[in-house]
Amino acid sequence: MDREATRNAWRLFNLRESPFFQEPLQAGTRYPMTLFVGRAEDTDRLLGKIARSPGSSRQTVRGGVGVGKSTLAQHVKAEVASDGILSTPAAVSIGSSLTLDQFCALILRSVLDALVGTKPRHPALQRRLERAPAMRQAGQLVRIYQATSRGGGLSVAGFGGSVSHTTTPVTPSTATPSLVIQELLRELVGLAREELGAKAILVHVNNLENLIEANAERAAALLRDARDICFMVEGFHWLIVGTVDAVRTAVDAKPQLATVFSTPPALAPLSEQELQELLRKRYAALRRDTDRPARAPVDSEAVAALYRLFDGDLRGTFTALDEASGELLGFGAGGPEAALTLKDIGPFLVRWYAQRAVERLGAATVAALHKLVQRYAEEPFTLRAVRDEVLETRNNTVARRFLEQLLRHSYATEHPDRLPSGGRPATQYAIAGAAKLAGALLPTRPSPRRR
Ligand SMILES: Nc1ncnc2c1ncn2[C@@H]1O[C@H](COP(=O)(O)OP(=O)(O)O)[C@@H](O)[C@H]1O
Ligand SMILES: [Mg+2]
Structure with a gap:
């Protein structure tokens, strides 16, 4: 389906354009500070x-x-x-x-x-x-x-x-x-x-x-x-x-x-409720007809599941929502007027992320990424684990390059905790949402929220 058709599909939801933009809010831009939550x-x-x-x-x-x-x-x-x-x-x-x-x-x-x-x-x-x-x-x-x-x-x-x-x-x-x-x-x-x-x-x-x-x-x-x-x-x-x-x-x-900088704690992810509020604000701000409410183009369960998969990464979540709704809006199983569900968007996202990973990383690196995802989707890993268990090499440089590539393209992220080891604590990493999707780890239904 082409983008022109999608633009029209937003109309079915009383939206002018995609509410899933990824830019930071900034006064004086199309993304005003009035959309700020939490x-x-x-x-x-x-x-x-x-x-x-x-x-x-x-x-x-x-x-x-x-x-x-x-x-x-x-x-x-x-x-x-x-x-x-x-x-x-x-x-x-x-x-x-x-x-x-x-x-x-x-x-x-x-x-x-x-x-x-x-x-x-x-x-x-x-x-x-x-x-x-x-x-x-x-x-x-x-x-x-x-x-x-x-x-x-x-x-x-x-x-x-x-x-x-x-x-x-x-x-x-x-x-x-x-x-x-x-x-x-x-x-x-x-x-x-x-x-x-x-x-x-x-x-x-x-x-x-x-x-x-x-x-x-x-x-x-x-x-x-x-x-x-x-x-x-x-x-x-x-x-x-x-x-x-x-x-x-x-x-x-x-x-x-x-000694001269204050160091407030790292930002915690917005809660799921805050994310839903953020989206409600965007929907309201982007209404075509301001006399009527806008309707959510993706149902809140699918949004929550993706947000969990992306582990608090709003930009990653919005990218996935934007791609999926850009492609599928108006074509959900529930009919053109229905919000897209996880069932509608899941298979598309897996295809899309898998294909993009190959374009960006090449097939060989993607194969290694799959292995990493299988092993470490749920727990953090270190450079050493990448070297020994995934790449099975002795070459630190090769392992580091692989990891850097994953970090650069947001297939992996830093984990906030370091792994205490004998010497210097080792930096830990986590698999990011884009890598899970590329590795066909579909988001599941959200369970009652822990955050
Ligand atoms: N508190 C917030 N209220 C509303 N939108 C937010 C908030 N924090 C982030 N966003 C949105 O989430 C996305 C990622 O935010 P951004 O500030 O660019 O993240 P970071 O700088 O940490 O990578 C952007 O689209 C931004 O508009
Ligand atoms: Mg930033």
């Missing part, structure tokens, strides 16, 4: 810390893939806005390789965006902001580093000409973000206070795991180097978001950072 305790903890630390604060937000970390950070930013804490809806999203200077440039950009704001300001105020030396210098650095991140290294000699029309003198040191950021941040928060009446600025750094994946030691060193010049500057609140293991490696394990 997380009262996590929110209060983060807000409380910020409120108790008017000067500056540093907190991590950690949790499994797809559990709702980015969305929680967005929620916190929206909440503190009314307390005069500026931020920008877009997060500082870190890629896999980043130098300290690039990191500083990204932070400056986020702070500039926070100052410029999303709503039009009085023209005179806007002009004063634009003319402020700190704004101009930061803007220049951001432009230079945006250009360099698109290609090639920074050539100090080369950009002199392009910025000569400004009044800020550019020397190699003023063009090195890490050398000037501390002073610039102080000036920028001063500006925010004087011109905008703001109290402080909040910076949201997202996807720490990308940095860790490339090179854990380098990533930790980078954050350590950013400590005094960024994280400790008065007037700034920091939210550093990443998977449990990434935050543990880069923040907890480094005393210089661990």
